[in-house]
Amino acid sequence: MQRIRLLAPLLFAMALPASAQDIDAREIVKQAELAAYYAGDDGRSAARMLIKDAQGRTQTRQFIILRKDREDGGAQDMMVFFSRPSDVRNTVFRVVKQVERDDDRWLYLPGLDLVKRISAGDKRTSFVGSHFFYEDVSGRRTDEDSFTLLSDEGERYVLEGKPTDPASVEFNRYVVEIDKQTKLPMLINFYQNGDQPYRRVEALKIENIQGHPTVTHSRVSDLQSGGSTEMQFRFVSYDLGLPDDIFSERSLRNPPTDWLTLRD
């Protein structure tokens, strides 16, 4: 009797076709991507990062992100305007997120009077010295990994992602927990070898803004070195009707100040 009870869930799992399960998992991930990166048609938020190294020394970064979707779950325009520390003020990133190919990225450095296109190359490099990767800010394409649903008990789905091209990333696998209600990823642990994660991404605070559950406080921890970065979003708003022309090379040198004023 005891043995049969143990076997039962196993049998049930085997009865499901493997592909069906994968589709299921992919569907959840797609929804999570939409919830985390495509809320509304456009959006604006003021971000502040507190970067802490293993010795507890801190740096801050403050910037405003403007975003506009070309289509839900598809191409997306993004501008990042830095305001602090004051010596990097007016540094601007422009990103065009692509689905079928690598993103396009540009950079404006006022101190060097320089507009530069950045080859996307590897998106798993540090975002301006923080523990966030570029990919964490712009979103990792869901077709780059294969997913398995590990558990759907309780309030969260637990999925495991494995890279389809392991050579392109530094992790072997990751386990992501997605809130069933908001569809937001709440916790991601990355693994290299063994079962000790070396990197962790956490959503610390969720707020409902204009009907969109939004992560307003998150943290990335480098579990190897002991450093971590917290990012807070304030003044988040959606569907502002951002005009297309502000997502242009012109805006790098001439920021659209009207859209960057938070007090209105």
Added chain:
Amino acid sequence: MKAWVLHLAIARRKWVFWGLALLTAVMVAQLPRIQIDTDPENMLPADNQARIFHNQARETFAMHDAIVVGAVNNDGIYTPESLAALKSVSDFAATLDGVIVQDLMSLSAVDNITQEGPGTIRFEWMMKQVPETSEKAAQLRSNVERLPLLFNTLVSEDGKAAAIYVPIIDKNQSYAIARQLQAHIDSLSSTDQWHITGLPVAEDRFGYEMFVQMGISAPLAGLMIFVLLFIFFRNVPFITAPMIVAMATVLITMGLLIGMGFTVHIMSSMIAIFLMPIAVVDSVHIMSEFADRYRPGMSVKEVIKEIVGHLFTPMLYTSVTSTVGFLSLMLTPIPPVQIFGAFVGFGIMLAFVITIVFIPAYLVSLNPATLDKMQQHLPDETQSKLAGAVRKLGKLAGSHAKLWLMGFMLIFAFSVWGISKIQINDNPVRWFKQDHQLRVADRVLNDHFAGTYDAFLVLQSTTAPNTAINRALETAASSMSSASANWLKSLKTLGLDQAISAIDDKLFEMTDSTDQAALEQLMMSLEQINRDSKVFTQPEVLEYMAGLQAHMQQSGLVGKSNSLTDVVKTVNRELRSGEQSDYQLPATANGVAQALLQYQSSHRPDDLWHFVTPDYQQSLLWLQLTSGDNQDMTAVVDLVDDYVATNPLPEGLRYDWAGKAYLNVVWQQAMVAGMLDSLISAFITVFIMMVILFRSLVYGTLAMLPLTITISLIYGLIGWIGKDYDMPIAVLSSLTLGLSVDFAIHFLERARDTYRNTGNLRTALQVMFEEPGRAISRNAIVIAMGFTPLLFAPLVPYITVGIFLASIMAVSALVTLIMLPALMTLLQRRV
């Protein structure tokens, strides 16, 4: 008192034996707790300023101790095969426990910054995949050679060698990690020559060799002494006594040292071999006389009492003078040297006490038949080769006294001249023998690379921004409402960046427009203060560092230097055209900050913090030297001092040194200065003791002369030969003084006695070259030979000590036997 002690020792023999056995057993029980200390840093006390600064700098800039793995291929290292092996080892190292993965440096673990078409910059791993073709490998080479921080550090200039730096958390794991790396390398069937070195590995090997030394040299010394004693006395039960004294002394002293929680450093690992010969000397005196006087049928007790009675004072004095010599080492500000001096000093006095108590008890307990047998088998001393040689020496010394004296004066002048030529220099890597694998690795890697020895020049701002911040806060508070002014106080505990963020937040919730204006003004001032405090984003400061680096490179003393300037220039070049003409500093501090923001956008954002602190108030210049010689490091320090003297540092900056190569210079200087103190104080103390012992200024002076000549001769020779004055040689100066004066004490005591008895100096001196001369020579032989097993030791300092002590003891005995008769003849009226 001595009679009472002697009486008790003889009457309560069992107590003596059991007491000694028990004490020895208790101390032996401490031995397994031994802790080896191989860190050269511990040559300096924990509270030494230079050491504290060194460790602060290492922590601040995360400069970890690293195992260095080097691969050399004389046909070039940029081949798919060699690169594959390198990547394999690097990847393997990253999986090992105890490795600080994020700071591991290898071609496959660092970033490349390149131009990808016009107007495009690209950040990517330098060697994510191993190049499959030689063209791709050549491309990799040109990529590496474009990056000054990597070129000649990760791959040698000649393209024949590559290195992997494996930083580790705990150097106690270095052996395990190095062994795993070696096993992995062996499994690769790579045709490259591989070397594993680096400070943690060297220290670990060093600790191992120390154990080998203690395991081999000390027992060998014991055996040597045993053989010598057997040649002298031909009776095993009889000579077992001094061996017991020596063993007990060594075991108790080492047990005490370990039991008291002291670590065993290179110096204290020599305690056993120092104590062994010194401990038997007193016994040899007692037994020599006993063998001379004892005849079958005599009462052993009476003979012993008589002998100990008149040997007590000279034995006490020789023990005390030797102890003084060793204790004087405690004046040297080098903790391992102090501990060594203290415990050998203790051991000598312990040996004296054990000798006085144990030897009589032991001899009395011996079966009289054994003693009779010993008596019969004893060779006729007066006919031995030694006796003949000593007599001849006596004749030589007796004639031509003036000639001898002139000879000694010439030798002294020659020695002083030699001393003036002494080169003070040391290098812990050279403590390994020439053909040791670490020395080979050291040579090979320094041949190819810009240098494996590190020194850090730390530049820092002397003015913290606190005063300016407080002033800005006060100004703001004075024009604000009291509630808002109160709120300002909470900012004082925050860092500048966070205070600015807090003000930013506050501005959004504020309604009072006056307060708002004041707060906005404050935020602007704080941002200005923040920018101003970031000294190392200022182009003038970076330019100064570049100038200093160029000057160092030009001098040829520094293999390579790496600094924040190199980082900024490289990033700026790649952001602009990628051409060498753009290898420049940006014109403004903001430009520098923005270039660095890009540098931080790599796979290794924390690499920046090896060169500057996040507040940009301290910066580190990493110097790679091809030589770890203190002389070379000192030359670099002087070079920088001179440069700064003619090209003053930008205002508000100061510089300090860190790095092991520099620390070695610090402790060596402390040692040289300290040694002079201990030598002088030992000399004065021993001189005063001699005057008291002989109750005569003339005899006191006489006693000091042979050792003065001996020590200056030996050090003069070191100067003439050009051997570096290093750690072991420095340490030996004062302690040899205490040892070599023993010969003079015994000679003068006996000579004066005999002279007083006979009334004729000539006859007295003749008598001196019979039994007393033989005893002195015999002791000199025991001590000198006792140190020779050190010649077989695996580490150079041990060998130096062995050669040095053996020769100083031999020369000192010889000088004593020649010089004192000559001087006494000349000073006949005064002695």
